[in-house]
Amino acid sequence: MAGVTLRNVVKRFGSFEVIHGADLEVEDGEFVVFVGPSGCGKSTLLRMIAGLEDISDGEIAIGGTVVNDVEPADRGTAMVFQSYALYPHMTVEKNLSFGLRMNGNDKADTARRVERAAKILRIEELLDRRPGQLSGGQRQRVAIGRAIVRDPEVFLFDEPLSNLDAELRVQMRVEIARLHAELGVTMVYVTHDQVEAMTLADRIVVLRDGRIEQIGRPLDLYDDPANRFVAGFVGSPKMNFMAAEVVGAENGSVTVALTNQGGARLTVPAKNGFAAGDKLTVGLRPEHFGGAGEGDCELSVKVDVAEHLGSTSYVYANTASGEQLVIEREESRSEIGVEHLTVSIPAARTYLFDASGARLR
Amino acid sequence: MRMRTRAAYGFLTPYLLIFAAFWVWPIVYSFYLSFLATRIQPWRFNPGMTWGRLVVDPAFANALKNTLIILVIQVPVMIALATLLAVLLNSQLLRARGIMRFAFFAPVVVGEAAYAAVFRLMFNADFGVVNKLITGIGLPRVDWFASPTAAMALIIMAVTWRWVGYNAIIILSGLQAIPNDVYEAATLDRVSKPRQFFFITLPLLKPIILFCVVLSVIGTMQLFAEPFLITNRGGPGGATETLGLFLYRQGFTVLNFGYASAVAYTIAALAIFISLVNLWIGRSPK
Ligand SMILES: Nc1ncnc2c1ncn2[C@@H]1O[C@H](COP(=O)(O)OP(=O)(O)O)[C@@H](O)[C@H]1O
Ligand SMILES: [Mg+2]
Numbered sequence A: 001m002a003g004v005t006l007r008n009v010v011k012r013f014g015s016f017e018v019i020h021g022a023d024l025e026v027e028d029g030e031f032v033v034f035v036g037p038s039g040c041g042k043s044t045l046l047r048m049i050a051g052l053e054d055i056s057d058g059e060i061a062i063g064g065t066v067v068n069d070v071e072p073a074d075r076g077t078a079m080v081f082q083s084y085a086l087y088p089h090m091t092v093e094k095n096l097s098f099g100l101r102m103n104g105n106d107k108a109d110t111a112r113r114v115e116r117a118a119k120i121l122r123i124e125e126l127l128d129r130r131p132g133q134l135s136g137g138q139r140q141r142v143a144i145g146r147a148i149v150r151d152p153e154v155f156l157f158d159e160p161l162s163n164l165d166a167e168l169r170v171q172m173r174v175e176i177a178r179l180h181a182e183l184g185v186t187m188v189y190v191t192h193d194q195v196e197a198m199t200l201a202d203r204i205v206v207l208r209d210g211r212i213e214q215i216g217r218p219l220d221l222y223d224d225p226a227n228r229f230v231a232g233f234v235g236s237p238k239m240n241f242m243a244a245e246v247v248g249a250e251n252g253s254v255t256v257a258l259t260n261q262g263g264a265r266l267t268v269p270a271k272n273g274f275a276a277g278d279k280l281t282v283g284l285r286p287e288h289f290g291g292a293g294e295g296d297c298e299l300s301v302k303v304d305v306a307e308h309l310g311s312t313s314y315v316y317a318n319t320a321s322g323e324q325l326v327i328e329r330e331e332s333r334s335e336i337g338v339e340h341l342t343v344s345i346p347a348a349r350t351y352l353f354d355a356s357g358a359r360l361r
Numbered sequence B: 001m002r003m004r005t006r007a008a009y010g011f012l013t014p015y016l017l018i019f020a021a022f023w024v025w026p027i028v029y030s031f032y033l034s035f036l037a038t039r040i041q042p043w044r045f046n047p048g049m050t051w052g053r054l055v056v057d058p059a060f061a062n063a064l065k066n067t068l069i070i071l072v073i074q075v076p077v078m079i080a081l082a083t084l085l086a087v088l089l090n091s092q093l094l095r096a097r098g099i100m101r102f103a104f105f106a107p108v109v110v111g112e113a114a115y116a117a118v119f120r121l122m123f124n125a126d127f128g129v130v131n132k133l134i135t136g137i138g139l140p141r142v143d144w145f146a147s148p149t150a151a152m153a154l155i156i157m158a159v160t161w162r163w164v165g166y167n168a169i170i171i172l173s174g175l176q177a178i179p180n181d182v183y184e185a186a187t188l189d190r191v192s193k194p195r196q197f198f199f200i201t202l203p204l205l206k207p208i209i210l211f212c213v214v215l216s217v218i219g220t221m222q223l224f225a226e227p228f229l230i231t232n233r234g235g236p237g238g239a240t241e242t243l244g245l246f247l248y249r250q251g252f253t254v255l256n257f258g259y260a261s262a263v264a265y266t267i268a269a270l271a272i273f274i275s276l277v278n279l280w281i282g283r284s285p286k
Helices: A042-050 A092-102 A107-121 A136-149 A166-183 A194-200 A218-223 A228-233 B003-033 B051-056 B058-090 B097-108 B112-122 B129-136 B148-176 B180-188 B193-221 B225-229 B243-253 B257-281
Strands: A004-013 A016-026 A031-035 A057-062 A077-080 A154-158 A186-191 A203-208 A211-216 A240-250 A253-258 A264-269 A279-284 A298-308 A313-318 A324-329 A340-344 A351-353
Touching (some): A004 A042, A016 A042, A016 A057, A031 A042, A031 A194, A042 A057, A042 A154, A042 A186, A092 A107, A092 A136, A107 A136, A107 A166, A136 A166, A166 A186, A166 A194, A203 A228, A211 A218, A211 A228, A228 A279, A253 A279, B003 B257, B051 B257, B058 B148, B058 B243, B097 B148, B112 B129, B112 B148, B112 B225, B148 B193, B148 B225, B180 B193, B193 B257, B225 B243, B243 B257
Parallel strands (some): A031 A186, A077 A154, A154 A186
Antiparallel strands (some): A004 A016, A004 A057, A203 A211, A240 A253, A253 A264, A279 A351, A298 A313, A298 A340, A313 A324
16 A cells, blocks of 8 residues: 655656646555646656656655655556557456566466456456457557456556547446455546546546646635646636626726627625726636626626437527627527527626736635 | 459569569579489480489589578578678768668679679688788688688688678667667666667567568578678688589589579579578567
C-alpha cells in the first residue's frame, strides 16, 4: 500500500519543457484522475511515475520512498497502456505470467496469481488465446490482468478505454471502479474524457500545457472551478461564457452588462475591487438557465438547433448579436419547432472570470 | 465468353504471348531437354545420360557437397549477423543512422566484378591487406587461393559481406514494426534487455527471419559469381566449385544442354525442398 507524492516535478525533452513543476499528493488507496486536453502532459507525468521517463527536476516518492533513481520494475507500480502493449506472440496465460516467469517466481504461486487475475477480470476461458484472437475489450482486460498479477501498490492507467467503442467504454469504466473497490489500491488514471474523470475519480487533477490547473473532488471542481479553463473543461455540455462589462460596483455586488446579449444587465454578488468599464466573462452552466421571469436577467434568444433527448433537451441558441449558448431544458416536447425562446439567468449560479481567465469572487 | 472478359484477354494477349515464349516455353523445353543425350547429334531420348549421370558423377557430387557446406555455414552466420546489425542500425544511440543504413546496404549495389576484384586484392597471399593484418598480430600467413579450406572460407566471407546489409535492412523493417510499448511493458515486468531480445524481439521477427533464410537459401543454391570471379572458377582444383558453376560448365563450356538442364532442375528442386523444410521448421504453432 502506498501513496504517491510529486514535488515540483519538471520534465524537459531536450530544451523543451513540457511539465513545469507539478506538486501533488495522492493518498494511499485513492483513485486520482489526470485530465486535460491532448498534449497537456498527462502521459508524460504518468510515465515519470512509472519510471519510463526520467525526471528532469523535482522528486517523485512512492510509499514515502523517493524513486527518482529506482528502476521502473522496483517502484511497486504497474501500468496499463493505451494500446494494451500485450506480447503478440504469447497466449493470454503467457502474457499474464511472463514477468513472473522471467523473474524466477515460484511456479505454483505464478499459477495462483494468474488464476486470481483471470477470475477477477472474468477472462478464464481466454487463457489459451493470443492477443490477435481477442476483441478490444478482452485485450484491455488482459492488459489490466497483467498489472494485477504483479500485485502492485500503485496502478497506473494511460487512457485505457480510449480505443474502445462507447458502449464498451461505459462497461469497462464500471469494471475499473469495481476493481478499485475490490483491490483497494492506489490508482492514477489518465484520460482526456472528463466524463470518465467525473465518474471514476476520488480526486481529479486538471492539467493544461504542463501545469496543474486545479486539484479537487469531481463535484468540487464542478461547483467551484478555480478558473475559466477548469470551468469549461469539467461538465458536459460545456459551461456558457458570455462577454460582459462592469457598469457599476456596490458594496458586495457588481452589476455587469452582457455585451453580446443585447446589453442585458445582471447584478451578481461579489467582493469589491471592480471598476466600471472592466471587461469580464460571465459563466453559466447549461442546466442553470431559468424559465422566463424566474431569474435576475432575461435573455431572448433565437434557437439554432434543439436536441430532444426525452427527459432533457439541449437548445443551441444565439442572440441576434452574439455568442452561442447551450441551454438545457427539462420538459420541452411542446417546444419542438419553436424559434424564439426567453430564458433567464439566476445571478447566484453565475461565475465571473477576468480577462486572463482567473476566477473573480 | 462475356464481352468484357474477351476485351480483357485481348489486352492481355501481347503480354501472355511474351510470357509464353520467354518464360513457359524455356521451362518446359529445358525439362524436355533434361531427358535427351545432347553430347552427339542427333539428340536422342536417353535419361540415363542426364538424370542417371547425376547420381554417379563425382564432379556433380563435389559441387553439391561444396554448395551444401557453404549453405549450412553461410546462411545461419549471415542471418545472425544481419539480425545483430539490424538491432544496431535500429538503436537510438547510433549517430547518422540513415548513412549507416545505406553504407551496409551498398554492397548490393556494387557490381559483382568490381567487388570480386577488390576481394582478390584484399586477400592476395603476398601483399593483401588481410594477410598483413593476420601476420601483424603474429598469426601465420594464409594462402587464401591455394588452400581449399581457406578458399571456402573466403567465398563464405565474400557472400556474407555482400548480402548481410541487404538482409539487415529487411529485418530492420520487421524490428520497426514492433511497437515500443511492448518493450516498456517488459521493462516494467523486470525483463532485462538481452532477455527482451530473446523472448520478444526474436519470436516477433521469426516470420521476417524465415523470409530472409528462404531468400538466402535460394541465392546460395545458385551461387556462381563469387567462385567464378574470386576463386578462379571454383579453385583450387574444384574445391569451391558450386552447383551454379557446375551448371555453367555443362551449359556453356561443354555445351551439354541435356545434362545442364537436369542439373538446373535439381538445383531448383533442392532450393524449393530446403526452403519448404525451413518453413516447416519455423511454422507457428497451431
Ligand atoms: N519523447 C518525447 N520527445 C519530445 N516531446 C515529447 C515526447 N513525448 C511527449 N512529448 C511532448 O510532450 C507534450 C506532452 O505529451 P503527452 O504527455 O503525451 O500529452 P498527453 O498524454 O496529455 O496527450 C506534448 O507536447 C508532446 O509533444
Ligand atoms: Mg497521452
